[in-house]
């Protein structure tokens with residue numbers, strides 16, 4: 135059996151290695167247009183920032199490793215330009231010489247990835263404008279930074295009065311994870327960084343109120359955000375610098391521009407071969423990663439996948455799913471019945487020492503789908519036992535089905551151990567767990583790692599309290615008609631308070647019940663929701679109509695106050 139794999143990075147390389155492990159006899163040819171196979175594109179922003187100093191560190195396995203360890207015929211600088219499904223052949227072009235050869239296949243695997251979106255804007259090809267997708271891209275950015283613009287390098291080298299290198303300006307177009315990671319790394323390299331984002335928030339997969347927290351954090355670390363503004367074009371400016379023009383009419387001077395407007399599935403070959411393209415513009419595959427042609431498989435960023443939670447077709451450009459899909463395609467080619475379960479978009483980004491991570495459906499996705507069978511909670515547990523040094527709060531939003539408690543999605547932000555909470559919740563979602571399962575989850579605990587009630591358990595307990603009716607909640611956006619009762623201490627109100635709220639500290643509540651109305655819904659507030667929960671329990675048992683305002687003052691104003699805690 136002869137198998138040709140197009141694309142030699144995440145999906146393609148894992149497919150080749152797995153196939154060889156399963157089938158010693160298969161003839162495997164992996165072609166890659168670029169100069170490297172199996173490189174770590176996820177590390178590229180950190181190479182730009184010099185955190186990963188050596189380019190060689192990004193090369194996970196080179197062509198020789200594939201040849202010697204896996205007996206895979208690897209051809210780099212080799213582009214697949216045409217598939218003839220009837221003849222079962224692929225035309226390959228040597229990128230350096232232009233020579234075209236034809237290879238036949240029994241099975242073909244496409245893993246061409248998703249190139250960066252590059253709109254045909256005026257000036258987009260000017261020097262100084264870069265993408266971050268490949269090793270040569272990162273190298274070009276590093277060379278540009280080292281060289282500086284003519285003006286800046288001149289000043290830098292001038293040995294008279296000018297001794298400090300002037301601040302250089304970078305404009306990053308796009309506030310997704312590649313844009314933000316690169317922006318952070320440019321800050322570390324001394325740039326004054328502006329991120330221009332067309333949407334009204336950064337990190338589009340998360341909900342806006344959670345994105346606000348991240349926005350506040352990155353702004354405090356030196357990134358300027360220009361939201362609700364799209365890029366309109368680029369102009370050459372004096373001294374070899376650039377001007378970025380936006381749709382709102384603003385202009386930003388820049389010594390370097392990074393394009394990070396998102397990616398689009400590479401379907402060129404698939405379309406030429408007449409393969410079915412799905413509604414989201416990716417190659418349509420079945421759960422075995424088979425395209426509409428039974429002898430052609432497709433994996434990675436180029437394919438559409440079923441969203442594991444919503445069941446919708448979606449485009450999820452992440453390394454984990456690409457690797458798993460490559461492995462599954464290899465299994466199926468080798469005769470195994472492996473299936474891809476779908477993807478839930480579990481993602482993480484580190485920014486200036488903090489972490490944002492998420493998994494499953496966001497609230498805005500559920501709203502877009504018209505799904506009303508969900509509830510959400512906000513909680514702010516410590517990352518580990520508060521008495522052990524270094525505990526930091528984690529802002530968590532957990533979304534679950536109202537009807538049966540099934541976990542639908544989670545988003546978390548914080549400076550300590552956010553990843554393990556979202557990883558645990560991601561696994562729970564994949565296993566079809568409910569919030570009641572989270573209550574029961576047995577997780578690692580010692581004070582430096584977590585709490586006897588881990589944030590994951592805690593999320594389950596809060597959500598289950600809501601569903602069992604032990605803690606009715608209301609959200610701030612529907613709080614206007616209730617009687618607001620603030621159970622914090624008076625000194626806390628000096629920091630932040632909700633207009634119109636009556637203050638009865640929790641410790642005085644039982645003695646002052648007579649001050650509360652019995653004919654109105656009482657909405658109880660504290661800082662994070664915990665004391666309000668205790669107060670709500672008191673009030674409910676005393677016959678009041680009480681509800682906890684979910685997440686307390688932190689969920690009302692948390693963009694401004696969360697990180698100060």
Ligand SMILES: Cc1cc2nc3c(=O)[nH]c(=O)nc-3n(C[C@H](O)[C@H](O)[C@H](O)COP(=O)(O)OP(=O)(O)OC[C@H]3O[C@@H](n4cnc5c(N)ncnc54)[C@H](O)[C@@H]3O)c2cc1C
Nearest residue numbers: 141143144145167176213214246247434435451452453456
């Ligand atoms: C800067 C950056 C940071 C990232 N960070 C993360 C992260 O932190 N976490 C995460 O989960 N994901 C991250 N990703 C996404 C992740 O890298 C991708 O999801 C993953 O690499 C997709 O694998 P793939 O095999 O589909 O495509 P790719 O890895 O992009 O590989 C496709 C390859 O196919 C080659 N190719 C295309 N067409 C042809 C052709 N006709 N002939 C020959 N070769 C061809 C291309 O040259 C390319 O090298 C990041 C991506 C980038 C660019």
